[in-house]
Amino acid sequence: MLNSTKTLRPSRSGLAVIASVATLGTIAALAGCAPGGGDSDTVTITLSGPNQFTSDTKTFGPAWDELISNFEKDNPDIKVKTNVLPLSSWSQTSAAQLTAGTAPELIFNQTTHAPDQVVSLDEALAEPNEFSDTGKPWIEDFNSKYFGGEDRLGQNTAGHYESIPFNLVSVGIYFNKDILDDAGVDVDDLATFDGFLDACGQITDAGYIPLATDNGNLPVGWASTALSSMLLVPETEAVNQFGADGEAGTSSPVTVKSVAHGYLTDEINMSEDPGFAAVLESLKTLYDECATPNWSGISSEGAFTGGTDFPGNKAAMAWGTNFASTQLSTVDFEYGTIPFPTLTKSDSDQATGEPAQFGVNNGGTAYMIPAYIKGEQLDAAITFLQYVSSPKVQTWLDETGGIPAVSALTAPPGLEAMNDGAWATLSLGGQNGGLWRGPKAVSAENTRTGYLLGTTSLEDELIKLNDNAVAWAKEQAVEAKWTEDWAQ
Structure with missing residues (x-):
């Protein structure tokens, strides 16, 4: 049966439209292996990937900016920078940076890579997510139809979980x-x-x-x-x-x-x-x-x-x-x-x-950590991945049309033709x-x-x-x- 909707979602003031993405920043600015300047007690991490959401040339739009702001309020010892890569070249750029050791702490998981180039998240996923109230291992918070479960969906060819889905995609x-x-x-x-x-x-x-x-x-x-x-x-x-x-x-x-x-x-x-x-x-x-x-x-x-x-x-x-x-x-x-x-x-x-x-599928917005990221940077990156796979992101999902990867959250209305049948x-x-x-x-x-x-x-x-x-x-x-x- 044909599924269609008269209007997928109501207009939202403040949301930018999705269009072309930013010009590529300098590679030097993407090297995120050391904390940023300023407060010595603050760890700065950078997330770099293609813009799936908005036309903003610096971030993924107002909804993303709000999410980052909320994360930093809840985690005052961590600062998050966003680097937007062009859709036409992000893959080649990100893969080259990963190989050269200049990619930042968080990179889009569809970057071409070998399993040993990124961090295995198996141990972290076996422990509870600090932003979840289920008390279960983090991996069990996800909808097992799309991530984890008996079929170990989301594992790489080496049998490890290497990225975390912020949302699902269709x-x-x-x-x-x-x-x-x-x-x-x-x-x-x-x-x-x-x-x-x-x-x-x-x-x-x-x-x-x-x-x-x-x-x-x-x-x-x-x-x-x-x-x-x-x-x-x-x-x-x-x-x-x-x-x-x-x-x-x-x-x-x-x-x-x-x-x-x-x-x-x-x-x-x-x-x-x-x-x-x-x-x-x-x-x-x-x-x-x-x-x-x-x-x-x-x-x-x-x-x-x-x-x-x-x-x-x-x-x-x-x-x-x-x-x-x-x-x-x-x-x-x-x-x-x-x-x-x-x-x-x-x-x-x-x-x-x-x-x-x-x-x-869990091939929507998902990020992984380069294997050379260590210490405070690694801990901060994992903390961010926990945050964006918790109830903290329901508003962001609603405002970006995101289908949740976490079982406790709900999909925004109006996506039935993509999310049913x-x-x-x-x-x-x-x-x-x-x-x-x-x-x-x-x-x-x-x-x-x-x-x-x-x-x-x-x-x-x-x-x-x-x-x-x-x-x-x-x-x-x-x-x-x-x-x-x-x-x-």
Whole structure:
């Protein structure tokens, strides 16, 4: 059943909109290994990562500033600085700083890294959170569907917890109801893939962009995840051979080890399996019929795909996370969200007719600590991670559209299409690429650009992507120090 909302959330005065992020500060300013100047009894730590929330060039916006202010009042011996990194380059910058030993105390957990480059939080999570009143180990305060639990969700390939989720994330397709009405499109028409494509034609004829899209890896990655949940089910089930503990078994979602094993044993070969071709073909159809015509020339900036076209009332739809709702606090059009449309046999022979899945996941705002952070800086960083995973952050979640990772907190209203039904259920492939993987060197790229633009053949694209996945699998085997023969 299609889920939509007339208005996702009420306007909130004082909240900045989400748009492009700051220019990169100097690397020297990010070195956070020593306490800041001033009061010798005060420890200063720095948090550095991409801006998921606002257009502020110095912080993550008023709600974040208030959270930091409250933290410092409750912890007068700790000061927290925020360094905003551009969405277009944060990954490369943060990874380079981590390798060079210049990254600050807290860095975004999607930074490319090896397990031994960051602090294991296992011991801290085994003790109660000082800002929680449950009295239980910190790990048990989290919703076990998304972090911790029997499947040890959130652990790295070495079997350790290395980051703490401040919130959970889901994505969906936002729609502008006024534009749909002008184009003669009913929201229910968007429930199936062929209906979605037909609607894109009507929207184009009405003079609007159907689906705001840019050249980043997010719109192609999110669409691939949705398509794979419907077209790669047998392949994903076949490679599910290792549990969360790294031993023989299964896990949902599939583990990194299972996927890497599939590629290193040639159980998965994209160029030989029709499911992978079906995903790419459907993806290209989506881009050809619905994407912004010049999407390959649009940089990835802001909370919505395609830049400002959707909040600027130029595009009927755009991909966005639950955080993106804050960018719409002042728009004068009605909007809502829908899941990705369902594929049927008429769309692809590989389709099962089951609806797309994406899932609420702990891949939202989450931070980790570089392994070289020690002493007072380490203690202060852990204290901050405890604070932002406690009841202290309910107001911040409400004001930023955050879905809580902690069981005791509640999600803000208006996110039902992202937080309910099949779409909100994590697929077996998960959100972190599923069977589509690539080595560190291309982790921030849209590796499907050539095929989507028609300059690379389907056959060549599948060969290239399979080579990327094998290279990724080899990296995982080395970093995780797997000892099995197939991993050598």
